Amino acid sequence: MKKKILIIGRTSFISINLAYDLKKIFNIKKISFENFFELDKNYIQKFDYLINCSLNQNYNKNKYHTKNDFDLKILKKIKNLDIKYILISTRKIYKIG
Numbered sequence: 001m002k003k004k005i006l007i008i009g010r011t012s013f014i015s016i017n018l019a020y021d022l023k024k025i026f027n028i029k030k031i032s033f034e035n036f037f038e039l040d041k042n043y044i045q046k047f048d049y050l051i052n053c054s055l056n057q058n059y060n061k062n063k064y065h066t067k068n069d070f071d072l073k074i075l076k077k078i079k080n081l082d083i084k085y086i087l088i089s090t091r092k093i094y095k096i097g
Contacts (some may be wrong), residue, residue: 002025002045003026003027003048004026004029005022005049005050006036006049007050007051007053008033008052008053008070009032009033009052009054009055014052015030015053032054033052034055036074037077041081045083048084049086050078050083052079052086054070056069
């Protein structure tokens with residue numbers, strides 16, 4: 001049975017290309033950041049991996065604030081679920097404060 005991956009960020013360049021390559025090996029479901037928060041935790045639990053390709057534009061434009069950190073919001077939602085979270089670290093550019 002193929003492993004299941006949930007990708008957040010339906011229309012991002014990274015998610016489109018990642019899904020294209022991974023669909024040969026895995027079952028892939030792409031969803032927008034907004035729609036992710038409408039999902040029931042039992043539905044999310046059906047996936048083996050969760051990859052976030054979404055990014056709040058304010059994250060890089062402004063000083064860090066938790067309200068702009070999509071990764072933190074997602075991690076809070078999946079906190080007690082048995083799912084592996086994959087962070088694509090190169091999608092954020094950190095600059096000196």
